[in-house]
Amino acid sequence: MAGKLYDWFDTRLKLKPLGQTLLDEPIPGGASWIYVFGSATLFLFCLQATTGMFLALYYVPSPDAAYDTVQFIQQEVQFGWFVRGLHHWGASAVMVAIGLHLLQVYLYGAYKRPREVMWMVGIGLLLLMLTFGFTGYLLPWDQNAYWATQVGTNMVASVPFVGDILVRLLRGGESLGALTLSRFFALHTLFLPSLIVGGILLHLFILRRVGPAGPWNEEEARQRSETFYPRQVYMDAVVMLVLFLVLAVLAGTIEFPLADRADPADHTFTPVPEWYFLFFYQLLKYMSGPLEPLATWGLPILVILGLLLLPFLDRNKERRPRSRPVAVFALTMFLVTIFTLLGISIRDLHALPKVDPSLARGKVLFAQHHCLACHSLHGEGGKVGPDLSYVGDRRTDRDWHIRHLRDPASVSPGSIMPKFPLSDREVNDLASFLLSLKGAAADPTKGALDTEATEYAAVPSVGVAWSCRVCLWAEERKELL
Amino acid sequence: MTGHDAQPDDALVTSTPVGTRRRFFAWVTKIAMGVIGVGLAVPLISYAVAPALKRRESSWNEIGPIDQLPAGEPEQLEFVNSVKDGWRTASVKKVVWAIKQPAGSVVVFSPICPHLGCGFRWDSDDKKFKCPCHGSVYDVTGKVLDGPAPRPLDVLPSKVEQGRLWVTYKQYKSGLDRPVEL
Numbered sequence: 290m291a292g293k294l295y296d297w298f299d300t301r302l303k304l305k306p307l308g309q310t311l312l313d314e315p316i317p318g319g320a321s322w323i324y325v326f327g328s329a330t331l332f333l334f335c336l337q338a339t340t341g342m343f344l345a346l347y348y349v350p351s352p353d354a355a356y357d358t359v360q361f362i363q364q365e366v367q368f369g370w371f372v373r374g375l376h377h378w379g380a381s382a383v384m385v386a387i388g389l390h391l392l393q394v395y396l397y398g399a400y401k402r403p404r405e406v407m408w409m410v411g412i413g414l415l416l417l418m419l420t421f422g423f424t425g426y427l428l429p430w431d432q433n434a435y436w437a438t439q440v441g442t443n444m445v446a447s448v449p450f451v452g453d454i455l456v457r458l459l460r461g462g463e464s465l466g467a468l469t470l471s472r473f474f475a476l477h478t479l480f481l482p483s484l485i486v487g488g489i490l491l492h493l494f495i496l497r498r499v500g501p502a503g504p505w506n507e508e509e510a511r512q513r514s515e516t517f518y519p520r521q522v523y524m525d526a527v528v529m530l531v532l533f534l535v536l537a538v539l540a541g542t543i544e545f546p547l548a549d550r551a552d553p554a555d556h557t558f559t560p561v562p563e564w565y566f567l568f569f570y571q572l573l574k575y576m577s578g579p580l581e582p583l584a585t586w587g588l589p590i591l592v593i594l595g596l597l598l599l600p601f602l603d604r605n606k607e608r609r610p611r612s613r614p615v616a617v618f619a620l621t622m623f624l625v626t627i628f629t630l631l632g633i634s635i636r637d638l639h640a641l642p643k644v645d646p647s648l649a650r651g652k653v654l655f656a657q658h659h660c661l662a663c664h665s666l667h668g669e670g671g672k673v674g675p676d677l678s679y680v681g682d683r684r685t686d687r688d689w690h691i692r693h694l695r696d697p698a699s700v701s702p703g704s705i706m707p708k709f710p711l712s713d714r715e716v717n718d719l720a721s722f723l724l725s726l727k728g729a730a731a732d733p734t735k736g737a738l739d740t741e742a743t744e745y746a747a748v749p750s751v752g753v754a755w756s757c758r759v760c761l762w763a764e765e766r767k768e769l770l
Numbered sequence: 771m772t773g774h775d776a777q778p779d780d781a782l783v784t785s786t787p788v789g790t791r792r793r794f795f796a797w798v799t800k801i802a803m804g805v806i807g808v809g810l811a812v813p814l815i816s817y818a819v820a821p822a823l824k825r826r827e828s829s830w831n832e833i834g835p836i837d838q839l840p841a842g843e844p845e846q847l848e849f850v851n852s853v854k855d856g857w858r859t860a861s862v863k864k865v866v867w868a869i870k871q872p873a874g875s876v877v878v879f880s881p882i883c884p885h886l887g888c889g890f891r892w893d894s895d896d897k898k899f900k901c902p903c904h905g906s907v908y909d910v911t912g913k914v915l916d917g918p919a920p921r922p923l924d925v926l927p928s929k930v931e932q933g934r935l936w937v938t939y940k941q942y943k944s945g946l947d948r949p950v951e952l
Binding site for chain 2: 313315319336339340343346347349354357358360361365366367368369371372513514515516518519520522523526527529530533537
């Protein structure tokens with residue numbers, strides 16, 4: 290059937306010669322596992338494009354909605370966690386694949402004549418991918434996204450002379466807000482994809498014009514070659530399958546939770562960039578004073594220019610690494626520097642006082658369920674339920690909290706707090722958060738003992754159920770915000 | 771993959787696997803592509819389709835205590851109905867008619883006339899529900915007494931827990947002789 294259909298099209302569109310051109314491309318020296326990184330990168334890019342399109346089905350790029358829509362995707366849409374997980378881990382995987390691809394091309398001297406243009410287009414693709422990472426990071430509009438982008442855009446502001454204008458153009462205004470989000474969304478999903486697809490096609494077109502470089506030993510390359518299909522295609526396919534399975538397992542097992550909703554007023558939040566920007570983040574910590582703009586701008590521009598012009602800086606025709614000591618030394622130094630910075634940065638991040646993940650999840654749940662509609666924390670929130678500012682001092686028994694959250698009236702007779710539909714884990718997380726609300730002793734204005742307002746205030750007017758008032762209150766608040 | 775076996779022009783220097791070796795590579799390639807294809811298609815399609823096919827969830831809304839309801843006399847009650855609209859929850863004000871029965875239970879009517887969807891009202895002098903649009907008249911049990919209404923008033927699911935009335939708000943198609951949920 291498929292064969293007949295193919296023949297039908299072939300007699301009209303003359304597909305066979307096209308198939309031959311695509312599949313019988315000779316690979317000097319034969320197929321090899323070392324050549325899979327380019328295909329792996331392309332595969333991962335396609336995976337990002339596909340999962341990205343599907344994420345856009347439910348994502349809304351507005352500060353009011355972005356966070357809720359991402360949460361909706363993650364928690365309510367069937368397989369939403371999987372699609373988002375693939376997109377998240379795929380973004381990291383594509384960076385690793387690009388890194389390995391770059392490394393292979395560099396070691397094999399494949400950037401040398403006649404492949405200079407292919408190399409330069411490749412560097413352009415690398416920069417586009419980094420921009421994808423930067424713009425995509427803001428979209429969930431959580432604390433990490435907001436503050437990391439705040440720092441990222443502020444770096445642009447430090448460019449001499451034109452920094453102010455540049456940062457305004459990037460943010461779409463004076464400060465990071467609604468226009469930044471819609472801008473980054475449009476860049477991430479419309480502008481960058483168009484550019485990168487053009488770049489990828491150009492990269493592949495040049496590959497077909499100049500052919501793959503093959504092994505670094507030219508003699509070996511001349512002796513034999515092998516068609517692209519079937520062995521190289523088979524190797525590429527196996528690598529793609531392994532990558533897909535690894536990403537699927539990562540998406541399914543390692544949770545990638547949202548931080549709290551972005552809060553421009555909360556300056557206590559310390560943002561962390563994606564791991565592939567960490568080395569740079571660490572480097573900037575060492576640079577201060579007049580050195581700072583140099584490190585922020587001078588160094589990256591120098592490195593990018595160096596990479597772009599590499600084929601012209603290194604005109605030595607020799608491709609064997611053994612005969613290119615300078616190139617290999619430069620690479621080693623570069624890698625040692627990058628990985629040292631990355632290592633220090635990761636170590637420092639681990640040394641930061643860690644928030645118990647259960648507590649952090651509980652905090653998010655507390656906000657999600659609009660607990661402040663009835664309860665208050667340090668003067669903020671409703672007056673219907675007890676003040677929870679120091680509930681951890683008053684009620685130290687985790688079991689009590691768990692039973693109370695499952696069925697408030699069971700441990701607190703007469704309580705009008707509804708039974709929220711919470712899973713066991715959610716109950717536990719909320720209990721962790723409530724237990725952490727301590728510190729009355731340290732607060733001179735309040736003592737643990739004089740906040741005995743543990744009972745619910747009288748329920749005002751009947752008719753409209755209080756639980757609905759919670760929703761209304763939350764809606765009003767959202768509008769006010 | 772077309773699986774063609776044509777040798778390229780420079781066959782002297784360019785080799786290509788043939789026979790079972792070639793079939794093995796082609797087979798593995800197809801399996802790998804198939805696994806990725808299915809592994810992506812199944813979650814992606816259900817991701818795109820599931821929310822579209824999901825029925826709107828109707829939940830219990832707490833209306834208030836029933837001890838203030840007069841027995842046998844319909845009372846219009848207002849409440850806020852939270853409707854899930856994708857990622858957002860919209861709060862819509864709704865009204866229902868509640869009639870406390872002598873035995874203590876409560877019957878709740880949808881406020882929409884089953885004829886063509888107008889809002890009817892209670893005529894306390896006449897002790898009848900009357901729809902101003904087309905003149906349908908119902909008695910206190912919802913039975914049609916007069917006018918074009920094709921069916922009795924729609925009864926909404928309700929329950930009384932600890933003296934408080936709970937209602938699930940639903941809408942029914944108008945003009946049919948039996949209630950069909952929208």
